[in-house]
Amino acid sequence: MTKEELKSTLTTLFPEATFEENAFVNLNISSVDVLKVCTELKENTMFDFDSLVCLSCVDWKTHFTIVYLLRSRSFKHELMVKAKIDNHENAEIETVRNLWMTAHWHEREAYDFFGVKFLHHPDLRRLFNPDDWDGFPLRKDYMDEVNIVEL
């Protein structure tokens, strides 16, 4: 599907979602809808997003976004899904590891660095930092006078 076709089909399916344009089609959704939207994107043969390329978390100081980069191997089209988590203090989102297994470690990484809890993830431990590490290093308000040297 081309970008325009993808966008128009997605608009009819998810009327509450908004779009952004750059190199990709960006689908902005709320974090509560993530499982519903992702299941539809994976199962619907019209899209057939069978691989999750990258899962990143972004700290926008007031909220988080979880960015899923999806790719369809049969159609060669790509889509960025951005799930907004409004609660910065107690960030929670549903896991997608049951749809794309590769998300298992990506979600553990996001939990380790940002403290975003992935609900129903069976093994949500820190991935890189030691288990007793204090705080979440990639958050914008993270302070560490010893290890971070300001240039």
Place this chain on the structure above:
Amino acid sequence: MIDVLETKDTGEFIINVGPQHPSTHGVLHLIITLDGEMIKDVDPQLGYIHRSIEKMSEKLSYRQFIYVTSRMDYLSSHINNQACSLAVEQGLGVELPSRAKVIRIMMAELTRLASHCLWYGSTGLDLGAVTPFFFGFRERDEILDIFEDTCGARLTMNYIVPGGVMYDLHPDFQKKVKQFIINFKKNFHEYNDLLSGNIIFQNRTKGVGYISPQDVIALGCTGPVARGSGVSCDIRKWYPYEGYENLQFDEILETDGDCFARYMVRLREMEQSIRILEQLVDAIPEGDFQAKTKNVIKLPKGEYYQKVETARGELGVYLISDGSQYPYRVKYRSPNFSNLFAMKTMAVGQKIGDLVSVMAMLDLVIPDIDR
């Protein structure tokens, strides 16, 4: 450095491999559950060489953060630099001179060859043969000499920068690459003679560490690991960048999905890299090696994503700019991260001795996983 942690009542052992085990090629720590000799579970413990390159990149300017990426997958440092430069150039909207593009492709393919040569050597070493190490390093050294002439470094190159490359090529570059191609073609049959046809090597790799194409896609494997299971995923073919679309080369696919298939993919890929070099070595256009860019780069507010094919698979650079001199967020989707995740699928049900074959054929570079 293998020590037994505990024995359960069921007769299962839990043992630690690493973080200082020679076959892990770095500081990787695996907790393995064993039933006799059979592997029941593998749990990799990461982070021993975690330097938080993503956090560091947020404090560095768009010219500076590229140097840090050489330290991620240090065997593909040219290609890491290339991925970041391409992402920054996307934001700048500069058009590269054709000379810079060709130089970049040649450097990338030489890097791929050097990386596969090292992998070939260390694979032989892991599986008990010392000679492949000398063969692999003989060719690798020749490539590193070519790199050293042009960019002064042998490992962390920092040669590809936003807007092109840092310096022009060394006057001897073409001559040396041509000589290298001749030498490589002359020597390449030794690679096959020594390991590919070796019955001991085949017994240790054929049918070992099988992974199905469905699992490859679900677990997000890329690069030779995925292509060994017959899953096409070469970014150079799927989403061509920097003029790969104009070059003649094949995407190598093997369908067996075992360690030997992954081995064959890498060996045959080396021939394709040579093929690309042959097409370009006499066709380096004259002209500038750098496009004009400002000293202080400020990207327009927005998001940029660039994917390239490194020696190990798909590297993605996700760059978010808030309009200032520094990136707001940088995320690296590193190929080894997802490939290592698939190790559990490959290793469970195998004997403990086969774990070394599985790890060797994943071609792990730990700093790329930990970042």
